[in-house]
Amino acid sequence: MISNLLSNLDWLAVLLATVAYFVIGAAWYGILGKGWMEAAGLSKDQINNNFNKAIYGVTFLLEFVIVACMCGLMGQELSTGDAVQFGLVIGLIFSGLTTWIHNLYSMRSKNLILYRHFRSDIFNSFSIVGYI
Numbered sequence: 001m002i003s004n005l006l007s008n009l010d011w012l013a014v015l016l017a018t019v020a021y022f023v024i025g026a027a028w029y030g031i032l033g034k035g036w037m038e039a040a041g042l043s044k045d046q047i048n049n050n051f052n053k054a055i056y057g058v059t060f061l062l063e064f065v066i067v068a069c070m071c072g073l074m075g076q077e078l079s080t081g082d083a084v085q086f087g088l089v090i091g092l093i094f095s096g097l098t099t100w101i102h103n104l105y106s107m108r109s110k111n112l113i114l115y116r117h118f119r120s121d122i123f124n125s126f127s128i129v130g131y132i
Contacts, residue, residue: 005072014071018064025059070131087131095131 029036037044074086 006068008076009068009071014064014068017067017071018060021063021067022060025063066131091131 037047070087070090074083078086
């Protein structure tokens with residue numbers, strides 16, 4: 001199944017879509033970073049002093065896998081409208097709801113959970129936009 005899923009992909013398109021997804025994420029958290037830091041109880045100094053830049057590479061690799069699998073699942077015969085609907089369903093249902101479940105058990109601040117869901121996972125989040 002996996003070999004069939006990935007066998008007919010346009011790898012250049014996957015790479016370009018991954019770059020777009022990465023840029024959307026950087027812009028998203030650049031714009032909403034202050035609110036996220038407040039909800040997480042982190043200061044800019046804490047993040048600057050403890051941030052491992054290797055996270056960027058890992059993020060790009062994981063986004064590449066996401067994009068490749070989504071392209072494989074969509075197939076090549078989808079219209080743009082169908083592809084947008086597919087990304088929206090994947091983003092809201094699979095990503096949004098599984099993230100919500102994980103956060104229920106994380107015992108983190110309700111503000112962080114609500115911030116992550118109502119500002120980033122449901123209402124035009126970078127994940128959903130990236131999936132589209």
